[in-house]
Amino acid sequence: MKIIKSIGLLLFIAGFSIFISTFFSANYKLSEDVLSAQLGDAAKIESFKEHADFIGESITSNFAFVAKLDEVFRSVNQEKLSQFGISEPEIDKLVNSNQGKFDISTISLFGDDETGQYKQKTFKDYGGWLDGREFGSQEEIRSQISNVVENIKKYQIVNEKGFDKYKIKDLKYSITKASSMGKVSDSPGLFLLLTYVLCIVGALMYILPKIEDGPPGIKNNGIFHSAMKNVGWLGILTGSFLIVFYIVLYFYPEYMTNWIIMVDPVSQFLKGSDAGRFFLYGFIYTLCILVMGVRMIIKYRHSKYQIVRTFSVMFFQTAFAFLIPEILLRLNQPYFDFKNIWPLDYDFFFDNELNTLMANGSIGVFMLGWGIALIIIGVPVFVYFFGKRWYCSWVCGCGGLAETLGDPYRQLSDKSLKAWKVERWMIHAVLAFAIVMTGGVLYTYWTGSSELFGVSSYDVRSVYGAWIGAGFAGVVGTGFYPLMGNRVWCRYGCPLAAYLGIVQRFKSRFRITTNGGQCISCGNCSTYCEMGIDVRWYAQRGQNIVRSSCVGCGVCSSVCPRGVLNLENADSDSRFSEPLLIGNDGVKISS
Amino acid sequence: MKHVVIIGNGIAGVTAARHIRKLSDYDITIISAESDYFWSRTALMYVYMGHMKLKHTQPYENWFWEKNRINLLNDYVKTIDHASKKVVLDKSEAMSYDVLIIATGAKPNKFGWPGQDLEGVSGMVSQQDLAYIEKYTKNINRGVIVGGGLIGVELAEMLASRNIPVSFLVREEEFWDNVLPQQEASMISRHIREHHIDLRLRTELKEILADENGRVKAVITGDGKEIPCQFVGLTAGVSPNIEMVKNSGIETKRGVLVDEFMETNIPGIYAIGDCAERRTPAPGRAPVEQVWYTGRMMGETVAKTICGEKTEYLPGHWFNSAKFFDIEYQTYGRVWNKLKENEAEFYWEHASGKIAMHFVYDQTSKKFLGVNTFGIRLRHEVFDRWLKQEADIFTVLSGLREANFDPEFFKRYEEEIVNAFNAAHPGKEVVLKGKKSIIEKIFG
Numbered sequence A: 001m002k003i004i005k006s007i008g009l010l011l012f013i014a015g016f017s018i019f020i021s022t023f024f025s026a027n028y029k030l031s032e033d034v035l036s037a038q039l040g041d042a043a044k045i046e047s048f049k050e051h052a053d054f055i056g057e058s059i060t061s062n063f064a065f066v067a068k069l070d071e072v073f074r075s076v077n078q079e080k081l082s083q084f085g086i087s088e089p090e091i092d093k094l095v096n097s098n099q100g101k102f103d104i105s106t107i108s109l110f111g112d113d114e115t116g117q118y119k120q121k122t123f124k125d126y127g128g129w130l131d132g133r134e135f136g137s138q139e140e141i142r143s144q145i146s147n148v149v150e151n152i153k154k155y156q157i158v159n160e161k162g163f164d165k166y167k168i169k170d171l172k173y174s175i176t177k178a179s180s181m182g183k184v185s186d187s188p189g190l191f192l193l194l195t196y197v198l199c200i201v202g203a204l205m206y207i208l209p210k211i212e213d214g215p216p217g218i219k220n221n222g223i224f225h226s227a228m229k230n231v232g233w234l235g236i237l238t239g240s241f242l243i244v245f246y247i248v249l250y251f252y253p254e255y256m257t258n259w260i261i262m263v264d265p266v267s268q269f270l271k272g273s274d275a276g277r278f279f280l281y282g283f284i285y286t287l288c289i290l291v292m293g294v295r296m297i298i299k300y301r302h303s304k305y306q307i308v309r310t311f312s313v314m315f316f317q318t319a320f321a322f323l324i325p326e327i328l329l330r331l332n333q334p335y336f337d338f339k340n341i342w343p344l345d346y347d348f349f350f351d352n353e354l355n356t357l358m359a360n361g362s363i364g365v366f367m368l369g370w371g372i373a374l375i376i377i378g379v380p381v382f383v384y385f386f387g388k389r390w391y392c393s394w395v396c397g398c399g400g401l402a403e404t405l406g407d408p409y410r411q412l413s414d415k416s417l418k419a420w421k422v423e424r425w426m427i428h429a430v431l432a433f434a435i436v437m438t439g440g441v442l443y444t445y446w447t448g449s450s451e452l453f454g455v456s457s458y459d460v461r462s463v464y465g466a467w468i469g470a471g472f473a474g475v476v477g478t479g480f481y482p483l484m485g486n487r488v489w490c491r492y493g494c495p496l497a498a499y500l501g502i503v504q505r506f507k508s509r510f511r512i513t514t515n516g517g518q519c520i521s522c523g524n525c526s527t528y529c530e531m532g533i534d535v536r537w538y539a540q541r542g543q544n545i546v547r548s549s550c551v552g553c554g555v556c557s558s559v560c561p562r563g564v565l566n567l568e569n570a571d572s573d574s575r576f577s578e579p580l581l582i583g584n585d586g587v588k589i590s591s
Numbered sequence B: 001m002k003h004v005v006i007i008g009n010g011i012a013g014v015t016a017a018r019h020i021r022k023l024s025d026y027d028i029t030i031i032s033a034e035s036d037y038f039w040s041r042t043a044l045m046y047v048y049m050g051h052m053k054l055k056h057t058q059p060y061e062n063w064f065w066e067k068n069r070i071n072l073l074n075d076y077v078k079t080i081d082h083a084s085k086k087v088v089l090d091k092s093e094a095m096s097y098d099v100l101i102i103a104t105g106a107k108p109n110k111f112g113w114p115g116q117d118l119e120g121v122s123g124m125v126s127q128q129d130l131a132y133i134e135k136y137t138k139n140i141n142r143g144v145i146v147g148g149g150l151i152g153v154e155l156a157e158m159l160a161s162r163n164i165p166v167s168f169l170v171r172e173e174e175f176w177d178n179v180l181p182q183q184e185a186s187m188i189s190r191h192i193r194e195h196h197i198d199l200r201l202r203t204e205l206k207e208i209l210a211d212e213n214g215r216v217k218a219v220i221t222g223d224g225k226e227i228p229c230q231f232v233g234l235t236a237g238v239s240p241n242i243e244m245v246k247n248s249g250i251e252t253k254r255g256v257l258v259d260e261f262m263e264t265n266i267p268g269i270y271a272i273g274d275c276a277e278r279r280t281p282a283p284g285r286a287p288v289e290q291v292w293y294t295g296r297m298m299g300e301t302v303a304k305t306i307c308g309e310k311t312e313y314l315p316g317h318w319f320n321s322a323k324f325f326d327i328e329y330q331t332y333g334r335v336w337n338k339l340k341e342n343e344a345e346f347y348w349e350h351a352s353g354k355i356a357m358h359f360v361y362d363q364t365s366k367k368f369l370g371v372n373t374f375g376i377r378l379r380h381e382v383f384d385r386w387l388k389q390e391a392d393i394f395t396v397l398s399g400l401r402e403a404n405f406d407p408e409f410f411k412r413y414e415e416e417i418v419n420a421f422n423a424a425h426p427g428k429e430v431v432l433k434g435k436k437s438i439i440e441k442i443f444g
């Protein structure tokens, strides 16, 4: 058994090393074909080519290649701006031609050649409203004109003649992926085997023999002596890797194209097209839940609650989050995760999402109705009957990852009263942010106006997307597993958890019951509560645990050596019992 | 303001302090020589096994004490001078008190075995013991544990968790059969062996041998066998910590003698927890009861008395719990290791040999007297109610479904148990109350 485990570990390390090395080992060659396929627009292809001296050349690192692309985009934009942008001397002239009052006809001074006409046209579009305005001073005129000129540069020229920042982000990724040469892009299937498959096999060989590690029971030996599970060097290393991985995934996908190419065969098989970064993400995510789900089941094999629950998260991730949406795409239907609920699914009400659903006839409308029904009926009704666990530790993908990949780190959550205070502020602030953001989005959707109280709803949504959607839920949410426990996002950030929690706290049949006077205050329950609930505080005074954050994972009940805790659904009025420790007949005092 | 001084920051002393704070404005000082803060002795094993760190075993955060105006003093009480109402301390000046609570707990028994004070021999009660065990079990080939009780089996599990081979010397016929009936004692013995513990029943310790450096090198058992080992754990019970009380004029026997209000022969001085001994025990109880729960209950009671409402210590029906490696044990009411006169029993054991229930009831009146349960959790509240109502065994068995406290989806055994009872007791048939839940139907 030990040998199998060691071989498994070696295979895993081998697969992982190959995976890492492919990040650094790609070769890139930008061809004309790739360029025309990616850019489309002939004029842009031309200007790109003018500035790119490396077409057809082989470049041996992703950093170098991406830097070159960056340089091309920068110089194209610079050239276009100096060519089509209104210059400082021209601004001076314009200011001088307008004394006290602005007259739009003065823009004829830009001239009548091609660029002059362009300048006139764009100025009219962006600054037409200045016509006839009176100004107290020349300074004011200058500042208004300069603003207009800046806006033209920022919103018009880079977009029309050059490349705006969104386009650059997309292009960097797609050009890099298409230009990738070398072993990985030659035989992605082989590398799929050498990395992902090798890691899975290795991990399973390491995990499966644990079934022989003695009779079923609590297997927490050595956790706080472990370099991995007690924020030792291995934990810090793992956390750092996860954090970097997420940052690259969300913000710099152009560097990880080799990793994506390897899953192209899987993507082709499932949906008939190449993989994108979020396909890669979904793929790895699902694998982690499945493999670590097996570990979870073996570890808690004495507890049917844990077994059934783990199967549930494995199923919902694989079927609902991963397979069904891809199959829908293959059937030319909108991508849709039937178990994702707003506001966790924060872009559910974004205009592009709504438009896609609306454009897809009855199935799209059904999806829209389904999503809304989950929010307004599903959440309260199910939480009433079962507590928020029905979602957070049985269905949700974030929860699924936390309960499987994250299980080895559950003991790292902060149990202090202070952390609880911070948690309540933070999670409800994120919920409020999500509601405001979505309100703005819908306002824009219905009125067509992007400004609300002087703020652009597009800015708000992109801030939410970057800071909450990617930064908090992804980078911090998972990257901090080995540092702060497996539920950082669910506890401090998830707006859906906040909503589920409010219902759970105020109207639900769910509670954790404590068993009379049996608690010995040992602290196992609090230690292993991933949500940082000080379970013992309640148990040792004989009080039911009714907390908005409890995700009902049931691990407190599993680890309790005295059989004190039980997750139960019962009459919702009996939840808030007086603390009562059975046993002392001489006194009846609440502890 | 009245000054209450409490010696000992264990569960008894701390519970007393907390309740005195709730009920009064008195000044409160807790003195302990063991640790700065209250911790759960019951979790000692989990620290060694790496399930928790010491800080996780502290039931209250460190700010709790100041916020509740409970002064903590880390010092050793050398003597009590009750004439001038002072405790004499090791490091600081003597401290005056108006009310004194002695809650000094217990210490491991040593029965005068040759070699019992050698290096590498330890009891297992305190944080200092924990540190000692940690130090002396590093890289050893074998540990020997002497005394088959609850602490012994915990120590065995601890060493086993680090793959240290263990020889476990138990004087009795089966593990803990001075408390457990024979069926359960042999079930637990089997389970201990399943964990590769070299369990030696009917074996006593004769002598501990030292190497040339005065460190343990082997033990000799009562039957003359030598077991080479580098660590010896002495877990043959504990006895009250009363050295410091003995010559103070406060009466002691095994423990500090107290009346039904936990007051000693000196007015204003009380004793609670592991160190206390009742002159006349509460009905059905022992004079010295050294468990967590009794310490806590005595603390609650004495707080009331001290705060003006004189209250008798009246523990209700006995309950307890423990865990033997993977098998959880709970008990409600009294199940003695041997049936008492006119007691009848019903024992059920699952085919796995790890799940069992043992009911004891009165032969004539059929009144239910107690239950031992292994591998199935039972609801304290329900059993306490049955015991109070003097329910009969039929009521208990037919109500088993309500009394189950296992997590959802766990296999349920009530039907099997009731059927077994009916088969063994033809005549009045017990019918299990309640219905199977959907989950139970699907998952058994």
Ligand SMILES: Cc1cc2nc3c(=O)[nH]c(=O)nc-3n(C[C@H](O)[C@H](O)[C@H](O)COP(=O)(O)OP(=O)(O)OC[C@H]3O[C@@H](n4cnc5c(N)ncnc54)[C@H](O)[C@@H]3O)c2cc1C
Residues within 6 Å of the ligand: A520, B007, B008, B009, B010, B011, B012, B013, B031, B032, B033, B034, B035, B041, B042, B043, B044, B045, B075, B076, B077, B078, B103, B104, B105, B106, B124, B125, B126, B151, B154, B241, B244, B272, B273, B274, B275, B290, B291, B292, B293, B295, B321, B322
């Ligand atoms: C390893 C272990 C596991 C256990 N598991 C369980 C269990 O699962 N269930 C259960 O019910 N019970 C269990 N017990 C028993 C339970 O822990 C005790 O009954 C309980 O802790 C007694 O509490 P106490 O407050 O009376 O004394 P203690 O907790 O012993 O506290 C007394 C304190 O007083 C200090 N002290 C003593 N003398 C002086 C002095 N002169 N000056 C200053 N300080 C002094 C001691 O150092 C100690 O800190 C276990 C005990 C042990 C050792």
Ligand code: SF4
Residues within 6 Å of the ligand: A518, A519, A520, A521, A522, A523, A524, A525, A526, A535, A536, A539, A540, A559, A560, A561, A562, A563, A564, A565
């Ligand atoms: S794990 Fe159980 S016995 Fe230990 S503190 Fe929690 S409820 Fe009490």
